[in-house]
Amino acid sequence: MSSSSATRTPEVAVVGGGPAGLVSAIALTAAGVETLLIAPSAADDHRTTALLAGSVTALATLGVWDACVPHAAPLASIRIIDNTRRLLRAPEVMFAAAEIGLDAFGHNIENRHLIAALRDRAAQLRIPMIGVPALAVAVDQVGATVSLADGDVRAKLIVGADGYHSLCRAAAGIKTTRHAYPQTALTLNLAHARAHGNAATEFHTESGPFTLVPLPGNRSSLVCVLEPPRADALFAMTDEQLSLEIEQRAHALFGAMHAEPGRGLFPLAVVSARTIARDRIALVGEAAHVVPPIGAQGLNLGLRDAATLAEIVADARRHGADVGSAAVLRRYEMQRRTDVTSRTIAIDLLNRSLLTGFFPMHGVRGLSLFVVDRIGPLRRALMREGVNPAASQPRLMRGEMV
Numbered sequence: 001m002s003s004s005s006a007t008r009t010p011e012v013a014v015v016g017g018g019p020a021g022l023v024s025a026i027a028l029t030a031a032g033v034e035t036l037l038i039a040p041s042a043a044d045d046h047r048t049t050a051l052l053a054g055s056v057t058a059l060a061t062l063g064v065w066d067a068c069v070p071h072a073a074p075l076a077s078i079r080i081i082d083n084t085r086r087l088l089r090a091p092e093v094m095f096a097a098a099e100i101g102l103d104a105f106g107h108n109i110e111n112r113h114l115i116a117a118l119r120d121r122a123a124q125l126r127i128p129m130i131g132v133p134a135l136a137v138a139v140d141q142v143g144a145t146v147s148l149a150d151g152d153v154r155a156k157l158i159v160g161a162d163g164y165h166s167l168c169r170a171a172a173g174i175k176t177t178r179h180a181y182p183q184t185a186l187t188l189n190l191a192h193a194r195a196h197g198n199a200a201t202e203f204h205t206e207s208g209p210f211t212l213v214p215l216p217g218n219r220s221s222l223v224c225v226l227e228p229p230r231a232d233a234l235f236a237m238t239d240e241q242l243s244l245e246i247e248q249r250a251h252a253l254f255g256a257m258h259a260e261p262g263r264g265l266f267p268l269a270v271v272s273a274r275t276i277a278r279d280r281i282a283l284v285g286e287a288a289h290v291v292p293p294i295g296a297q298g299l300n301l302g303l304r305d306a307a308t309l310a311e312i313v314a315d316a317r318r319h320g321a322d323v324g325s326a327a328v329l330r331r332y333e334m335q336r337r338t339d340v341t342s343r344t345i346a347i348d349l350l351n352r353s354l355l356t357g358f359f360p361m362h363g364v365r366g367l368s369l370f371v372v373d374r375i376g377p378l379r380r381a382l383m384r385e386g387v388n389p390a391a392s393q394p395r396l397m398r399g400e401m402v
């Protein structure tokens with residue numbers, strides 16, 4: 001669906017048609033907020049996303065999940081294996097969803113299927129969509145203007161869902177803190193001889209995690225974190241060479257492997273916006289925070305941003321308030337801060353504990369996993385927190401409409 005932007009004046013304009021932007025637009029529209037989506041078509045994405053149970057509930061509540069089901073594999077268990085050659089190594093730890101009364105911690109789905117399902121739902125809801133990029137965003141006392149090649153969009157609130165290099169973030173004058181790691185993630189999908197049993201397997205290595213996550217059938221997605229030159233070398237291999245390399249790194253866990261077309265390289269960094277909302281601009285997803293792909297947190301955080309923002313905007317609207325007011329933005333910032341900060345710190349620490357050559361740190365990591373393995377109530381509390389964070393329970397994640 002495409003329309004001229006020349007005279008558009010929605011209440012809210014969402015900039016960016018990645019998963020965080022699409023979910024924002026769908027949730028706002030479902031809540032009765034007049035929303036327009038600025039979503040140029042994006043490059044092919046062969047990655048997958050492990051959506052935790054709260055995210056799946058939110059997508060089901062928004063009428064998106066049914067279209068995802070044929071493409072999604074449940075994550076019934078997660079196995080962590082210390083594959084370092086260090087003196088102090090952690091024990092193998094298995095987390096089973098059944099231990100906390102769930103069939104699955106969540107589901108893994110290829111991003112292209114998730115995006116297609118979200119775009120279909122946006123079309124069903126007749127969300128006006130403009131397929132060209134935002135060129136500039138300017139804010140004044142009563143609204144914000146997004147400039148496009150063919151005209152302007154004027155709205156009370158701009159949702160900046162425009163990813164890592166966010167134009168909206170820059171327009172709001174929001175600074176970031178950034179730390180680049182000496183690591184690159186190589187991503188690809190694989191077919192394999194043996195069944196994965198709906199178990200995700202994470203090998204911890206000195207260069208970072210090597211994680212196989214189930215896809216439907218005898219297929220898995222791989223995120224292999226390596227030193228950048230090594231990642232480049234694997235990326236350049238033929239399909240046959242790469243399949244064998246991955247099979248060996250996976251200790252032939254699922255038998256012979258066959259690399260599917262489509263590989264990605266992602267330099268790892270942690271990026272945090274100093275504030276996630278200011279001057280009629282609210283950031284969601286990677287515009288607000290980028291974390292390394294460890295423990296499947298990135299988009300799950302982004303979807304909680306989208307769900308929380310939609311809830312706050314819908315509440316403001318019900319009370320006849322300005323949906324882009326400073327009070328609305330302050331409430332959003334406050335409700336997201338703890339969840340985003342605590343996850344970012346936890347992922348950063350875990351990643352650094354793998355990379356460090358500092359001997360006592362290996363002991364701390366090993367001991368932590370040993371304790372988690374041995375103490376059932378602690379393990380179950382961790383699993384519950386992973387699936388449903390206490391710091392953030394927006395209505396959509398509880399199965400209630402915004």
Ligand SMILES: Cc1cc2nc3c(=O)[nH]c(=O)nc-3n(C[C@H](O)[C@H](O)[C@H](O)COP(=O)(O)OP(=O)(O)OC[C@H]3O[C@@H](n4cnc5c(N)ncnc54)[C@H](O)[C@@H]3O)c2cc1C
Binds near residue numbers: 296
């Ligand atoms: C290797 C890897 C594995 C991952 N695995 C997981 C996982 O298992 N689980 C998980 O939860 N997370 C995972 N993540 C994180 C997840 O991929 C990201 O959090 C997610 O893709 C971010 O979505 P987004 O919508 O915020 O941004 P993006 O997907 O980057 O979308 C931003 C959109 O904005 C558009 N845009 C940019 N500029 C403009 C403009 N000026 N005007 C209009 N549009 C614009 C772009 O075209 C793009 O479509 C992983 C990340 C990596 C790198």
